[in-house]
Amino acid sequence: MKYKNVPDFEHGTPESLGVLLLNLGTPDAPTPTAVRRYLAEFLQDPRVIELPRPVWWLVLHGVILRVRPSRSARAYQAVWTDRGSPLLDVARKQASGVQERLTQRFGDHVRVELGMRYGNPSVAEALGRLKESNVRRLLVFPLYPQYSGTTTASVFDAVTDELSTWRWLPELRFINQYHDNPAYISAIVASIRAAWAEHGEPERLLFSFHGIPKRYFMAGDPYHCHCHKTARMVVSELGLEEDRWLVSFQSRVGRDEWLQPYTDETLKLWGSDGVKSVHVIAPGFSADCLETLEEIDVENRGYFLESGGQEYHYIPCLNDDPAHLDMMVGLVEQHSLGWPETAAQTTTQTTAETTAGPIAAQA
Ligand SMILES: C=CC1=C(C)c2cc3[nH]c(cc4nc(cc5[nH]c(cc1n2)c(C)c5CCC(=O)O)C(CCC(=O)O)=C4C)c(C)c3C=C
Ligand SMILES: [Fe+2]
Numbered sequence: 001m002k003y004k005n006v007p008d009f010e011h012g013t014p015e016s017l018g019v020l021l022l023n024l025g026t027p028d029a030p031t032p033t034a035v036r037r038y039l040a041e042f043l044q045d046p047r048v049i050e051l052p053r054p055v056w057w058l059v060l061h062g063v064i065l066r067v068r069p070s071r072s073a074r075a076y077q078a079v080w081t082d083r084g085s086p087l088l089d090v091a092r093k094q095a096s097g098v099q100e101r102l103t104q105r106f107g108d109h110v111r112v113e114l115g116m117r118y119g120n121p122s123v124a125e126a127l128g129r130l131k132e133s134n135v136r137r138l139l140v141f142p143l144y145p146q147y148s149g150t151t152t153a154s155v156f157d158a159v160t161d162e163l164s165t166w167r168w169l170p171e172l173r174f175i176n177q178y179h180d181n182p183a184y185i186s187a188i189v190a191s192i193r194a195a196w197a198e199h200g201e202p203e204r205l206l207f208s209f210h211g212i213p214k215r216y217f218m219a220g221d222p223y224h225c226h227c228h229k230t231a232r233m234v235v236s237e238l239g240l241e242e243d244r245w246l247v248s249f250q251s252r253v254g255r256d257e258w259l260q261p262y263t264d265e266t267l268k269l270w271g272s273d274g275v276k277s278v279h280v281i282a283p284g285f286s287a288d289c290l291e292t293l294e295e296i297d298v299e300n301r302g303y304f305l306e307s308g309g310q311e312y313h314y315i316p317c318l319n320d321d322p323a324h325l326d327m328m329v330g331l332v333e334q335h336s337l338g339w340p341e342t343a344a345q346t347t348t349q350t351t352a353e354t355t356a357g358p359i360a361a362q363a
């Protein structure tokens, strides 16, 4: 039988909306075993690694999963807190902040759940919770401002894979990107202004985005363009001169060429070229994580200072900043337009609708 042996949607409010916030995911613990489990799931995703499966399987199991887990686990240990992985900790705060705001506006007919593409809480688990809440409309909200096949489309695959096991599907919408959303841009600009108020204006501002292999871009992935548009919009709102900022790409894995210029090489070059002060911001990450807290704030800081730079400041992600949560709620509202009953009709639900099942509810 195709469908999972669990009850489908009960009767329930036909109007209720589920918002599924999704981010990349993180290991359950900063140990080689947990990191290996996480990397095995992550790196077998064909959206992430576009190589023929037999070749990749040998490289992954023969080399990468033997070497990388203990190295990555050490990096995770450096950023782990008593609340666990920063990415998950922040994502939970984002989910509860968005839930709180939506409940204030729409009462208890909007349900927010958090899922992770790899690791826990899984996409299936988060969708299962929404199903238990009988949501009939589902808004999938990947927390990636810039679209990439490697992230956004991969989330789509995970959601639709799980939904393919459901008999009664909800109405479905999917937020594709928000790289040029005015509230997102303004929130980034405000975070830069706050850093400048505290630390002074630096000589240079670096926008560091997670990289992808260059050949994905050449094959049509719009990610590179989205990153540049985000940066340009921020810079134009800041009124920053052209020679004071740059977009770069970090986190390269393997020997292939990735999007350039690379963050680490840029900072080394700037340090040795006599640039004294740099601020680095990573607007592609909605939450601070290993890639920002360790790679940007520790590793790349070292490269800049060792090559002659004097002042280095990392501007944190928007995380659970109220402006970020308000922006997320604004996106939810914008993308649930045409589903106005979410707000308006919820109070008209009758006992007959909640007890007599779907046919009565739809009558
Ligand atoms: C090898 C291919 C990878 C691609 C392509 C890739 C794209 C990509 N990733 C993010 C966001 C994050 N990546 C994170 C960690 C991370 N990324 C890769 C590899 C690729 N990413 C690996 C192997 C890892 C794990 C850590 C390591 O071993 O180095 C994270 C942080 C997760 C955390 O737990 O904190 C994020 C976030 C984006 C946005 C992106 C493409 C646009
Ligand atoms: Fe990554």
Ligand SMILES: [Fe+2]
Pocket: 251, 290, 291, 295
């Ligand atoms: Fe990294």
